[in-house]
Amino acid sequence: MRVLHTADWHIGKKLYEYDLYAEQVAAFEQIRQIARQKKVDAVVIAGDLYDRSVPSEEAVSVLKQMLVKLNIEDKLPLLAISGNHDSARRLGVGDEWFEHNQYFLKTELGIDAKGRRTLEPVELGNCQFFLVPYFNPKASRTYFEDDNISTMAQAMAKVVAECESYFKPGLAHILVGHCFVAGSSHEDSEVSSTVGGLDEVPVSLFKNFDYVALGHLHNHQALLADNARYAGSPVKFSLSELTNQKGVYIYDTETNDREFVPLKDPTPMVSLTGSLDELCQPAKYNEVADQAFVFVNLTDRQVIANLVEKLRACYPRLVHIERQNGLEGITQTPSVELLKEANSPLKMTAAFFEQTQGLTLSAAQQDYLAQLLAEIEEEQ
Numbered sequence: 001m002r003v004l005h006t007a008d009w010h011i012g013k014k015l016y017e018y019d020l021y022a023e024q025v026a027a028f029e030q031i032r033q034i035a036r037q038k039k040v041d042a043v044v045i046a047g048d049l050y051d052r053s054v055p056s057e058e059a060v061s062v063l064k065q066m067l068v069k070l071n072i073e074d075k076l077p078l079l080a081i082s083g084n085h086d087s088a089r090r091l092g093v094g095d096e097w098f099e100h101n102q103y104f105l106k107t108e109l110g111i112d113a114k115g116r117r118t119l120e121p122v123e124l125g126n127c128q129f130f131l132v133p134y135f136n137p138k139a140s141r142t143y144f145e146d147d148n149i150s151t152m153a154q155a156m157a158k159v160v161a162e163c164e165s166y167f168k169p170g171l172a173h174i175l176v177g178h179c180f181v182a183g184s185s186h187e188d189s190e191v192s193s194t195v196g197g198l199d200e201v202p203v204s205l206f207k208n209f210d211y212v213a214l215g216h217l218h219n220h221q222a223l224l225a226d227n228a229r230y231a232g233s234p235v236k237f238s239l240s241e242l243t244n245q246k247g248v249y250i251y252d253t254e255t256n257d258r259e260f261v262p263l264k265d266p267t268p269m270v271s272l273t274g275s276l277d278e279l280c281q282p283a284k285y286n287e288v289a290d291q292a293f294v295f296v297n298l299t300d301r302q303v304i305a306n307l308v309e310k311l312r313a314c315y316p317r318l319v320h321i322e323r324q325n326g327l328e329g330i331t332q333t334p335s336v337e338l339l340k341e342a343n344s345p346l347k348m349t350a351a352f353f354e355q356t357q358g359l360t361l362s363a364a365q366q367d368y369l370a371q372l373l374a375e376i377e378e379e380q
């Protein structure tokens with residue numbers, strides 16, 4: 001059996017103010033083509049299908065179309081779990097009738113309406129799939145009726161023990177999970193809840209599985225264990241992922257071989273360093289595609305009027321500007337007292353910006369900030 005392993009789609013995620021739907025759809029179509037070319041028998045999605053627990057209508061529509069194409073049109077079994085960005089309850093609506101079309105989805109540790117425990121395996125071909133959704137120690141205490149569980153390592157040990165109790169000899173055993181495995185490295189775009197190592201899971205727990213298909217970390221090289229891999233995200237979500245090669249894994253249960261198949265970046269991501277004068281030279285900006293996401297590390301120290309507009313004239317999809325050497329003449333640190341006097345998030349942000357940058361927000365910037373804050377408040 002050949003299994004395609006992908007994860008961390010984060011449908012609906014933005015790169016600062018830029019929507020990434022076009023990039024996500026383009027990456028998906030590559031994944032779909034790989035599934036056909038490699039003649040896979042099933043597709044695993046290891047969590048974080050959405051970027052937010054309350055996804056937008058557009059995000060829901062985009063993900064639905066992707067799943068329909070793989071499962072209904074291409075007739076591929078799907079095995080998916082929820083991640084820490086997903087709402088388990090919202091994502092899980094419809095899971096019982098999804099199974100009739102071989103879309104197997106697990107979003108919470110528990111017992112379903114048919115009396116089945118979450119960790120009971122899905123059997124396809126010569127393989128048992130153990131779908132372990134993202135969970136916290138509290139959820140595991142309820143599921144296992146064990147109040148002594150306090151860390152993810154303890155919880156995952158119980159999860160693995162139950163999974164292994166269902167092992168059938170002669171079948172391949174694949175665990176699908178969304179967690180932080182000890183020894184892994186993470187990127188800026190990933191949300192980590194690690195506190196003193198409490199949510200780290202030892203990779204040795206998974207030694208009896210043929211393959212462990214992981215989600216949560218966006219770099220496919222974050223963990224290089226013998227039988228466990230993170231698929232990584234199919235799209236770059238931050239500057240820290242600039243040099244990451246995106247792709248998917250193909251795991252063959254017959255040969256126990258795994259192959260990483262790279263994806264092409266739908267949109268280039270570029271990091272540039274220099275002064276405004278240097279960056280705005282035609283010889284410089286003509287080297288960068290107009291559709292590229294551009295991060296700028298500016299060497300100028302002086303305050304520059306209309307800086308963003310000047311850079312956007314050369315780089316239409318300017319994402320972010322860093323001041324490599326800071327701003328001259330601005331030595332004041334933010335005043336806690338002044339920030340406390342600001343009685344709204346908008347006023348607090350404006351005060352912080354003025355203290356640290358020596359500038360006031362323009363009317364357009366205030367309008368944009370107010371819109372963002374309103375969207376955040378609505379989602380909460």
